[in-house]
Amino acid sequence: MSNGLSSPWVHLGHLDDLWFQIAGTLCNLRCHHCFISCSPTNHSFGYLSLETVRRRLEESVALGVKEYYFTGGEPFLNPEMVPILEETLRYGPATVLTNATVLKEAWLQRLAAVERQSLYSLEFRVSIDGYSPETNDPIRGEGTFRRAMEGTRLLVQFGFLPIITIARTWPEEQDHDIRERFRRVLSEAGYERPRVKILPTLLLGAEVERSRGYAEHEQVTAQMMEEFDTGKLVCEHSRIVTDRGVHVCPILIDAPDSLLAENLADSLRPFQMSHGACYTCYQYGAICSNATQSGG
Amino acid sequence: MPAFRAACLGGIYNNYLALEAALRDAHRQGVDAIYCLGDLGAFGPHPDRVFPLIHDHGVRCVQGNYDDSIGYGLNDCQCGYTDPRDNHFAQISYDYTFANTSANNRCWLKHLPQEIRFEACGQKVLLCHGSPRRTNEFLWESTTSTHFLEYLVKEADADVILATHSGIKWKRALSRDRLFANVGVLGRPENDGHTHVWYALLEMKSDAPPEIQFVPVEYDQRRLAREMREEKLPEEFVETILTGWWTTCLEILPAKERRRGRF
Ligand code: SF4
Ligand code: SF4
Ligand SMILES: [Fe+2]
Numbered sequence: 001m002s003n004g005l006s007s008p009w010v011h012l013g014h015l016d017d018l019w020f021q022i023a024g025t026l027c028n029l030r031c032h033h034c035f036i037s038c039s040p041t042n043h044s045f046g047y048l049s050l051e052t053v054r055r056r057l058e059e060s061v062a063l064g065v066k067e068y069y070f071t072g073g074e075p076f077l078n079p080e081m082v083p084i085l086e087e088t089l090r091y092g093p094a095t096v097l098t099n100a101t102v103l104k105e106a107w108l109q110r111l112a113a114v115e116r117q118s119l120y121s122l123e124f125r126v127s128i129d130g131y132s133p134e135t136n137d138p139i140r141g142e143g144t145f146r147r148a149m150e151g152t153r154l155l156v157q158f159g160f161l162p163i164i165t166i167a168r169t170w171p172e173e174q175d176h177d178i179r180e181r182f183r184r185v186l187s188e189a190g191y192e193r194p195r196v197k198i199l200p201t202l203l204l205g206a207e208v209e210r211s212r213g214y215a216e217h218e219q220v221t222a223q224m225m226e227e228f229d230t231g232k233l234v235c236e237h238s239r240i241v242t243d244r245g246v247h248v249c250p251i252l253i254d255a256p257d258s259l260l261a262e263n264l265a266d267s268l269r270p271f272q273m274s275h276g277a278c279y280t281c282y283q284y285g286a287i288c289s290n291a292t293q294s295g296g
Numbered sequence: 297m298p299a300f301r302a303a304c305l306g307g308i309y310n311n312y313l314a315l316e317a318a319l320r321d322a323h324r325q326g327v328d329a330i331y332c333l334g335d336l337g338a339f340g341p342h343p344d345r346v347f348p349l350i351h352d353h354g355v356r357c358v359q360g361n362y363d364d365s366i367g368y369g370l371n372d373c374q375c376g377y378t379d380p381r382d383n384h385f386a387q388i389s390y391d392y393t394f395a396n397t398s399a400n401n402r403c404w405l406k407h408l409p410q411e412i413r414f415e416a417c418g419q420k421v422l423l424c425h426g427s428p429r430r431t432n433e434f435l436w437e438s439t440t441s442t443h444f445l446e447y448l449v450k451e452a453d454a455d456v457i458l459a460t461h462s463g464i465k466w467k468r469a470l471s472r473d474r475l476f477a478n479v480g481v482l483g484r485p486e487n488d489g490h491t492h493v494w495y496a497l498l499e500m501k502s503d504a505p506p507e508i509q510f511v512p513v514e515y516d517q518r519r520l521a522r523e524m525r526e527e528k529l530p531e532e533f534v535e536t537i538l539t540g541w542w543t544t545c546l547e548i549l550p551a552k553e554r555r556r557g558r559f
Contacts, residue, residue: 123550197379
């Protein structure tokens with residue numbers, strides 16, 4: 001993907017955020033912009049079991065991990081998702097990135113009870129791409145707007161305050177208007193204090209066909225890194241567990257060089273920023289620490 | 297030293313009336329020392345009224361992100377908000393505070409230390425603003441795992457770490473009698489519908505684990521609100537002072553902390 005020779009290295013400052021590719025690349029949807037091209041038939045990464053998660057949670061204690069994140073695919077396709085979150089909230093705060101189209105009342109009821117007893121927050125991040133079926137469904141699929149709003153309403157009903165993340169598919173200048181329209185639509189749907197976040201779109205996976213790939217000059221060079229705060233990069237404070245092992249960041253799991261080790265302790269080594277996506281990270285900062293477009 | 301007690305004040309945010317009340321209370325408690333963990337400015341009226349109180353009462357201060365910004369004449373407060381509305385309001389208080397802080401006081405802020413360390417009763421105490429590793433790191437109760445705090449105390453070689461910055465107090469006991477606490481802030485109420493603010497009393501003994509006690513501070517919030525209006529500060533800020541509910545900086549709150557508030 002690159003001319004890796006001149007690319008700078010990123011050293012992990014501290015493993016603050018531990019991610020789990022909990023549903024692999026399996027998703028009930030097939031969004032056009034999904035950067036790891038998740039779908040109902042993409043089995044390149046599989047579900048993580050409760051057992052695997054437990055082993056990594058246990059390992060994370062000695063490493064002083066601060067927060068846990070769950071992504072996919074759609075995390076709630078994983079049949080063990082509820083017990084996995086239950087277990088995680090014993091260790092620390094958990095954030096789930098979901099498309100909110102498959103949530104069930106019984107799960108949310110149980111999770112609400114678990115969170116109430118925990119010291120820690122359980123955050124839901126719901127991905128939507130437009131404030132109406134007309135703007136959302138062409139990207140995420142027929143009927144997905146209505147279903148995501150229904151999922152959001154359910155989350156709110158059980159006392160959660162989901163963060164609605166929108167991948168930017170419009171010129172940046174329109175952010176303000178679109179955010180306001182979103183807020184209005186959400187409050188009409190019964191979400192009185194909607195939390196809304198706009199994210200840049202990554203040019204990877206299915207997104208390459210939707211708009212365009214990265215150009216040759218869109219590479220991070222050593223010179224660009226002078227005076228740059230590497231703390232803004234996800235790979236400076238995160239790692240992600242998949243069914244293959246531990247990778248450098250949630251964005252690059254498809255790239256062979258992203259697989260760093262089998263366990264957390266051995267995955268803490270530096271990584272060379274040789275990918276086009278690294279350029280987006282460089283421009284926009286920590287796009288994933290609070291959200292990505294995958295996993296929902 | 298068999299016992300040591302210190303008053304630890306969080307962000308003052310120009311609230312010189314709450315500062316006065318807290319200092320009075322600290323003296324009444326007979327503390328051995330008074331510290332402030334930074335962010336003297338922001339939010340409230342008349343920044344320069346804070347400084348004489350700090351000097352007269354021998355308060356030792358850590359440099360907060362606000363103090364660093366004002367001291368070095370930066371363009372914004374470096375609070376670390378991510379939402380455009382939050383940033384909009386943050387900029388209003390920053391511009392006001394910057395314009396109303398004298399050159400002398402700005403210079404004083406510039407030279408504050410990023411942390412204060414001392415030893416009392418055989419234990420090492422570290423006072424910082426956000427976290428020992430980053431001045432503007434938000435440490436919230438519901439998004440900070442206990443093993444992360446264990447990592448911080450180990451890394452910082454401290455038995456007690458005290459921080460502020462986030463605006464809501466909390467504490468957690470750690471292994472081997474170590475302790476982390478966020479001392480809260482004097483500058484504005486903590487989003488619970490009460491108008492009082494908080495400071496923390498650190499109590500050290502040679503034969504017992506260190507303890508933190510949070511002390512509520514009542515002050516003349518009507519007068520503060522009146523002065524904020526006279527200074528044409530946003531009505532949203534005045535509302536927080538008078539109701540105890542946050543109306544801005546909301547998007548930075550984690551789910552649990554956000555749920556406890558009204559907005
Ligand atoms: S894509 Fe971003 S987070 Fe991943 S390795 Fe590159 S710079 Fe780091
Ligand atoms: S963007 Fe999210 S919801 Fe859409 S296909 Fe990818 S993982 Fe599924
Ligand atoms: Fe601060």
